Amino acid sequence: MSLQILVNGIATGSVYALIAIGFALVFNILKFSNFSYGATMTVSAFTAYFLVASKGYGLVPTLLVSAIAGAVVSLFGEFVGFRRILLNNSPTTYFFVSSITLATLYEGLVTIKVGASFFRYPDFFSVSTLNFAGTVISKSDIIMFIISAIALGILAFIIQKTRIGRALRAVSFDREAAQLMGINSTLIIQITFVLSGIFAGLAGCFLGIKYTLTPTLGSLVVKGFISSVIGGLGSLVGAVVGAMLLGIAEAICLKIFGSGWATIVTFAIMLLFLLVRPQGIAGSNVQEKA
């Protein structure tokens, strides 16, 4: 039974990890919490639904379209919401307002399109669950776990091994110094937004498969935020570890307290965590240099 809980926890955690990573990427580079992230997930999940999944294509095209839609939306957000603020050197608070405004905009647009109705992705698998020695694993969970792992692996490779990744790390460390060293920081920021958008698209699609598609799907982004707070704001490794821990903690709460209370208990865990270890698991606390 405990193995079942662990499996469920890891399955949930791998989706949360995608959310948390996309959020942490942007946080890392611009040092603000991108609240439009959740709505980006919603928009891309719905785009994939209407363009691909409702026409009967399989899982892979849906994921691809969702990821592309996420990248496009994210890039649009960067252009409309953040570019000018960045160039004006406005205070970080404007990024914040811009991001929640964008979130309102996206969610409003989705609401206009679909109303308050529910949608479901068609079942992508003929056999939905597998059974290993008493542990039931749904097939979609395995696929999600594998795809999340691959995506995270590719991201780690890009960040650690390629020129773009090095530039990205430089910009996130000190934007002005990086600019002076000849790095086109605007381009790097755009690339970051595209990467973050791809993760938003994947996460949105997975959430749509796991739950139902509604215009408020994006509010699940809270889980990603909590994961990154637990893991340490701005740390990519921390975000993944935090997401896994959150997924498992939630599965345990689900078993003990029932579904409604899980959200509340995880919030309490986060609050406790902030009191005891505010810098998060990874310990890379981004403090304002002032």
Add this chain to the structure above:
Amino acid sequence: MALFINVLTQVCITLVAVCGIYVLTGLTGMFSLGSAAFMAIGAYASGLITIKLGLPVIVSFILAILMAVAIGFIIGLPVVKLRRDYISLVTLGFGESIAQLLIQMNYLTGGANGLLGIPRKVKWPIALASAIVSITLVAMFKRSKYGRQCIAVKSDELAAEAMGINSSRIKMIAFLLSCALTAFAGCLYSFYMGYVDPGIFGWKKSADWVIMVFFGGVNSLTGSIFGATILSALPQFMRSLRDYRYVVYAIMVILIINFKPNGLLGEWELTPTHIKETFKKIKNKFNKNSKES
């Protein structure tokens, strides 16, 4: 006339809440995406105290506000010492869990159906008076020692600390004042509508309020009040365009942030000094124009 009075009351209730947001966002530079949750606490607590315990309305208001402040203290305790991002993340999580909590405790709160049967004691004069009192309170707060300290913390926390301001204390004071005002708005709301349901207290409402504050001018109380009045009154008169409302808001605010980052009124306040200055400016412009012609 009935429509007008309804709109007036709702705008006044929103104004009380926006005063709270102004203290938090405009003065101290912190963002809360869980302000609506404090409104929910105020609404539910005051309603339940009156219905279940039969206490008079005033007492239930005071108890509800105290309760919101106490919860705000617990939430604020870990976050005021940290970067300001944390307060928005934590309050967002808090808002979602309060919504869940209200649905879960259905034996007490009526769950997703909402809490019914609250006596409709609040009429428009009370709402209007509350709005005026709250605005005056916040205006006085802004002029007081605390208000100036808040502004100092907003512009540069490190410099403020160097001047001897206890920045986490002042952030906490601003946060608690904001909690109290939003909870008060919640009390007014529940006793005006006669029922409350958990659906309306999501992060969207908090985001709405922040947008209102930024629309009119984040540094100016007059601007925030102005923005809140316009943005909350307009949709009431155009009910058919309800779905488009958020989109239109969002586009307006994005334009304002990009091209006029200080909001419509900037730092202008409705005080004698500012009015005089504005008159002078207009006069000068007028004189210039007449000389040129």
